[in-house]
Amino acid sequence: MQATRKLRIDFRMAKQLDYNTIREIFERFQEAEAEPKGELNHTNAYTLVVAVALSAQATDKGVNKATEALFKKVETPQQMLDLGIDELTDHIKTIGLYRQKAKNVMKMSQILVDVYDGVVPNSRAALQSLPGVGRKTANVVLNMWWQQPAQAVDTHIFRVGNRSGIAPGKDVDAVERAIEDNIPADFQLHAHHWLILHGRYTCVARKPKCAACLIRDLCMFEDKNL
Structure with missing residues (x-):
């Protein structure tokens, strides 16, 4: 997006x-x-949040290419933390602003683990409190995953x-x-x-x-x- x-x-x-x-x-x-249907590939609410956050100033096609291998390894916030920022960065380096996006994804994942027990919240305010998630990203997730x-x-x-x-x-x-x-x-x-x-x-x-x-x-x- x-x-x-x-x-x-x-x-x-x-x-x-x-x-x-x-x-x-x-x-x-x-x-x-x-x-x-939306064109960003994802497997659950968490990978959808990650994909949409990565899509800022990038195309869905480019994000899908970068996350194809990533989402085979990672489906939860804890798995992303276990993967580590260096490997995440390597997966998404073809996407614009990939270094900052990698930092945001790791911070987001830590908050999801610490505050939300690894579950992506389904309110706009809670979603927007996550690093790298603005109103547009939150709205995409609410619409695509929770059918709002x-x-x-x-x-x-x-x-x-x-x-x-x-x-x-x-x-x-x-x-x-x-x-x-x-x-x-x-x-x-x-x-x-x-x-x-x-x-x-x-x-x-x-x-x-x-x-x-x-x-x-x-x-x-x-x-x-x-």
């Missing part, structure tokens, strides 16, 4: 779509893929929310609130994945694939590439 703090918006702020249009958009998303309708806004969701008019906002916090406010409750659980996958493969940054877009007639992006 790529970071959002260096977003460069090359389009004008979209206007807000109305409720019925947003509902139709998500009905189409649901019809196309009823159960969208939490909305983690990354660069793809920020772009789609503004371009389409589904959830316009000047920053990630505003877009997160707009998603929660604008998208009908029955689509909230999977909204995160529908939007991120749409941004990753169709509504791409430089040249959106509008001709192949299933919501192109409903989208408010003025510079559609047809």
Whole structure:
């Protein structure tokens, strides 16, 4: 999951779509893929937290490549502590900011062992108290593992929310609130994945694939590439 703090918006702020249009958009998303899934590989709540933390300013594909061998050895915080920071660093050295991320993962693992008996907590506040875990990471874990309708806004969701008019906002916090406010409750659980996958493969940054877009007639992006 790529970071959002260096977003460069090359389009004008979209206007807000109305409720019925947003509902139709998500009905189409649901019809196309009823159960969208995240693309970060993991085996349990702990490996998911680690994977999402590692994905900051990195791609899911790159993280999956780095963690393939790691997660065959490590599935619990104690196993990560036993592995040690040097071996962890060696596993993830292809990921950006890997040294700091390795330190955070080790600190996180120690806290999980000492404070939470090795169990990943399922509250946003508790998750955010862990080193290397911000609101976005916490929301991904809450959504993917505990099936909570939490909305983690990354660069793809920020772009789609503004371009389409589904959830316009000047920053990630505003877009997160707009998603929660604008998208009908029955689509909230999977909204995160529908939007991120749409941004990753169709509504791409430089040249959106509008001709192949299933919501192109409903989208408010003025510079559609047809």
